[in-house]
Amino acid sequence: MAIEIPKENWQGRIGEVVIGATPEEGGTRTKKIVLGGENTLPFLDFDGDLPHAPVIGMEVLDVVREDYPVLALEPIQDVKDDPAQWAKKCVDEFGADLICLKLVSTNPEEEDRSPEEAAETVKEVLGAVGVPLFVYGCGIEEKDAKTMELVSNAAKGERVFLGLAEEAAYKSISVASMSNGHGVIAFSNLDINLAKQMHILLTDFGVKKENLIADPLMAALGYGLEYSYSVIERVKLAALMGDAMLQVPIVCETTRVYNARESFKEDPTLGDPKKRVVFWEAATGTSALVAGADMLIMRHPEALAMVRRSIGELVGGGT
Amino acid sequence: MATALEIFQKLPKTNCGDCGFPTCLAFAMQLANKKISLDKCPHVSEEAKEFLEASAAPPIRLVKIGSGDHVVEVGDETELFRHEKKFFHPTAFVLLIDDTASPEGRKQKVAHLKNLTFDRVGQIMGMDMVGVKATSNDPATFASVVQEVASQTDLPLLLVSENPDVMAEGVKAVADRKPLLHAATPENYERMAAVAKENGCSLVVRETTSLDGLADLVEKVKAAGMEDLLLDFGPANMGNMLRNLTIIRRLAVKKKFRPFGYPTFVLAEGATEDAGIITALGTMKYASVIAFDEAEVPMMYPLLTLRQNIFTDPQKPIQVKPGIYEIGSPTPESPVLITTNFSLTYFTVSGDIETSKVPSYLLVADSEGLSVMTAFAADKFNAEIAADLVKETGIEEKVSQKELIIPGQVSRMSGKLQEKSGWDIIVGPRDSSGLPKFLKERSS
Ligand code: B12
Numbered sequence: 001m002a003i004e005i006p007k008e009n010w011q012g013r014i015g016e017v018v019i020g021a022t023p024e025e026g027g028t029r030t031k032k033i034v035l036g037g038e039n040t041l042p043f044l045d046f047d048g049d050l051p052h053a054p055v056i057g058m059e060v061l062d063v064v065r066e067d068y069p070v071l072a073l074e075p076i077q078d079v080k081d082d083p084a085q086w087a088k089k090c091v092d093e094f095g096a097d098l099i100c101l102k103l104v105s106t107n108p109e110e111e112d113r114s115p116e117e118a119a120e121t122v123k124e125v126l127g128a129v130g131v132p133l134f135v136y137g138c139g140i141e142e143k144d145a146k147t148m149e150l151v152s153n154a155a156k157g158e159r160v161f162l163g164l165a166e167e168a169a170y171k172s173i174s175v176a177s178m179s180n181g182h183g184v185i186a187f188s189n190l191d192i193n194l195a196k197q198m199h200i201l202l203t204d205f206g207v208k209k210e211n212l213i214a215d216p217l218m219a220a221l222g223y224g225l226e227y228s229y230s231v232i233e234r235v236k237l238a239a240l241m242g243d244a245m246l247q248v249p250i251v252c253e254t255t256r257v258y259n260a261r262e263s264f265k266e267d268p269t270l271g272d273p274k275k276r277v278v279f280w281e282a283a284t285g286t287s288a289l290v291a292g293a294d295m296l297i298m299r300h301p302e303a304l305a306m307v308r309r310s311i312g313e314l315v316g317g318g319t
Numbered sequence: 320m321a322t323a324l325e326i327f328q329k330l331p332k333t334n335c336g337d338c339g340f341p342t343c344l345a346f347a348m349q350l351a352n353k354k355i356s357l358d359k360c361p362h363v364s365e366e367a368k369e370f371l372e373a374s375a376a377p378p379i380r381l382v383k384i385g386s387g388d389h390v391v392e393v394g395d396e397t398e399l400f401r402h403e404k405k406f407f408h409p410t411a412f413v414l415l416i417d418d419t420a421s422p423e424g425r426k427q428k429v430a431h432l433k434n435l436t437f438d439r440v441g442q443i444m445g446m447d448m449v450g451v452k453a454t455s456n457d458p459a460t461f462a463s464v465v466q467e468v469a470s471q472t473d474l475p476l477l478l479v480s481e482n483p484d485v486m487a488e489g490v491k492a493v494a495d496r497k498p499l500l501h502a503a504t505p506e507n508y509e510r511m512a513a514v515a516k517e518n519g520c521s522l523v524v525r526e527t528t529s530l531d532g533l534a535d536l537v538e539k540v541k542a543a544g545m546e547d548l549l550l551d552f553g554p555a556n557m558g559n560m561l562r563n564l565t566i567i568r569r570l571a572v573k574k575k576f577r578p579f580g581y582p583t584f585v586l587a588e589g590a591t592e593d594a595g596i597i598t599a600l601g602t603m604k605y606a607s608v609i610a611f612d613e614a615e616v617p618m619m620y621p622l623l624t625l626r627q628n629i630f631t632d633p634q635k636p637i638q639v640k641p642g643i644y645e646i647g648s649p650t651p652e653s654p655v656l657i658t659t660n661f662s663l664t665y666f667t668v669s670g671d672i673e674t675s676k677v678p679s680y681l682l683v684a685d686s687e688g689l690s691v692m693t694a695f696a697a698d699k700f701n702a703e704i705a706a707d708l709v710k711e712t713g714i715e716e717k718v719s720q721k722e723l724i725i726p727g728q729v730s731r732m733s734g735k736l737q738e739k740s741g742w743d744i745i746v747g748p749r750d751s752s753g754l755p756k757f758l759k760e761r762s763s
């Protein structure tokens with residue numbers, strides 16, 4: 001009996017977004033990344049096309065504080081005080097497709113480093129690696145406004161993506177990104193309506209859709225994962241059904257696994273903390289991809305390797 | 320279930336009234352509402368009967384594995400996405416034991432099962448079944464190992480062999496436990512179905528060349544009289560697994576394709592790490608039973624947590640009862656703390672208080688199962704709610720002091736809470752992991 005594959009004929013398609021610019025496009029990246037372009041649910045290539053396999057970026061901080069988890073520190077111990085070397089290690093040794101540079105040190109309540117210093121760090125990282133960049137501020141709007149302006153100029157031509165634009169704070173970051181042809185990461189808080197609202201706010205403000213990536217907040221396994229999983233699935237389904245304002249590629253961070261203490265706490269009944277936290281992060285990343293993420297930002301290189309292998313098996317092959 | 324109109328189309332349409340209703344349509348409406356059974360109409364055709372029985376059946380059959388108090392239920396799912404309603408029957412995890420493993424190795428594996436039982440946010444989670452693989456392909460060896468394993472665990476059993484002679488011997492040893500048999504194949508299905516049928520066992524149907532072949536084989540096994548079936552399409556390459564599981568689920572739920580109206584089975588053998596990701600994928604996307612060789616704790620605990628997450632009801636967070644909880648044996652001098660009734664929050668905080676060894680009272684507010692931070696953002700945990708809780712619980716009669724420790728993340732409500740409750744508000748650490756140190760310092 002020949003079974004008939006029950007195909008979904010989705011009307012919608014996720015828009016393509018280019019991150020990074022090579023010399024031809026006026027930048028200095030050795031490669032660029034294209035996200036999106038799919039008109040089917042993750043890995044279901046019998047329903048439509050998935051032109052670009054998911055990519056994996058890694059997090060780099062401009063300052064590592066006391067509370068940075070010890071197990072995450074291990075692999076980057078030797079480079080932790082040098083964001084450029086850290087980024088280089090992520091690319092050369094761990095195989096990161098992109099660097100997500102977080103300028104946490106600009107936080108006025110902490111180190112309060114100046115926007116000039118932050119922009120300098122961005123330049124150093126751009127000089128050290130050939131992959132594209134995301135650059136995130138400290139999350140305090142007044143400070144980020146100035147930081148992002150300088151970062152945008154420092155990265156002129158490189159098509160970096162600036163984050164995070166939030167409902168109550170998206171204007172200055174949008175201005176900074178638009179002034180030099182960069183992109184914006186639109187953050188929403190586990191809420192499909194808010195995700196859509198963010199994209200409406202941003203596009204009304206003048207940010208083009210091809211310059212937008214959505215971060216719908218990926219909660220860690222055991223720490224709200226099921227909410228994120230379903231929100232992302234719903235966003236993807238709505239986009240495929242034709243909701244143009246949700247046809248934006250999705251980025252998910254797996255770094256919140258360190259919020260879920262059970263992922264790494266010392267507890268003999270839960271087994272080796274390192275193995276556990278690595279698998280915890282890989283499982284969180286896999287969930288994000290299955291739900292609909294086009295891209296991940298990860299922390300532990302071994303978790304990245306595990307997810308990378310899985311992506312290899314998940315794309316292609318046919319049935 | 321078919322609609323009244325669909326049912327009506329299949330009835331004789333003579334309005335003879337023998338069913339006790341004036342018209343066939345009236346009868347069809349009663350049927351659609353499940354108020355009456357089809358046999359009340361004496362004139363209904365065989366074809367109509369078949370159609371109506373099939374349409375009344377759930378899209379995916381509920382299969383029970385095991386006997387007595389030790390039964391695993393799988394299947395009976397109705398959705399493609401958990402947000403549409405929920406996923407009902409958590410993926411069952413099976414630990415496989417090889418019948419050629421050393422006696423010591425087998426014993427250790429069974430003993431390991433108890434390391435895989437965890438109490439997480441108030442729910443017990445663990446392995447669901449134990450499987451024995453007939454790698455020896457020898458009936459006597461298999462039967463004796465099956466018997467040995469069965470005597471060491473109450474968990475429902477899976478027997479793995481494609482040789483009907485070996486399987487028959489193995490089942491004999493544990494027939495009353497109603498094991499799941501793996502597997503009927505195109506080569507052995509007649510005899511394998513007979514073994515399953517004779518012993519009242521459920522049976523996995525395995526066809527690894529194509530889904531077409533699998534559907535054919537299911538029909539054959541059904542024709543041999545088997546009803547409690549599971550579907551196995553073979554080697555678990557991640558991509559093919561995800562696609563095949565999706566196609567099967569869609570055909571079953573959306574098309575009511577009967578040959579695929581059964582739970583699914585995945586044999587995740589091979590490299591440990593990848594077996595972990597395969598298990599994670601299967602848990603999210605439609606595998607009903609997954610069997611694997613290794614079950615290391617640092618991998619199983621996250622996997623069991625993932626299963627718990629995915630199979631919670633999206634409408635209802637796991638929660639605890641609001642009220643006063645006593646941790647240790649508190650006295651009138653003991654500290655009083657407050658949190659919300661999201662289960663994860665409650666168990667995290669109470670665990671941290673236990674670690675401090677400082678006996679305490681923990682007040683748990685009804686935040687409709689939201690975490691402290693989420694509830695605070697949603698106005699479901701605020702100064703009024705906290706002040707009311709202090710009054711309603713009567714905590715004032717239990718303690719001699721009036722100091723309330725609140726989560727550091729909600730320090731903003733301390734002024735108003737002090738005013739409303741008349742208690743002194745102490746702002747605790749932001750993360751309850753700071754509580755052991757905090758409580759110890761205060762009590763000394
Ligand atoms: C899962 C989640 C949700 C789920 C809810 C899950 C649930 N049942 O609670 C959903 C999707 C429903 C949700 C919704 C919202 N959320 Co929400 N959510 C989360 C997420 C990802 C995890 C929350 C969680 O489970 N925490 C785990 C528990 C254990 O944490 P907790 O209860 O706070 O307890 C800790 C501490 O507070 C402390 N503690 C607790 N009790 C006590 C007691 C004492 C005495 C002490 C000392 C300490 C202490 O220790 C605990 C362990 O660390 C967080 C982000 C994150 N942290 O990863 C956001 C987060 C909490 N959400 C947030 C927001 C804003 C919302 C929304 C308002 C968003 C919206 N767009 O509507 C809504 C509100 C809900 C509504 N309107 O219905 C914000 C809160 C921001 C703020 N500062 O107020 C957060 C922090 C995300 C963010 N970064 O913006 N959310």
Ligand code: SF4
Nearest residue numbers: 334335336338343360
């Ligand atoms: S008995 Fe059957 S044929 Fe007669 S009215 Fe009822 S449904 Fe119609």
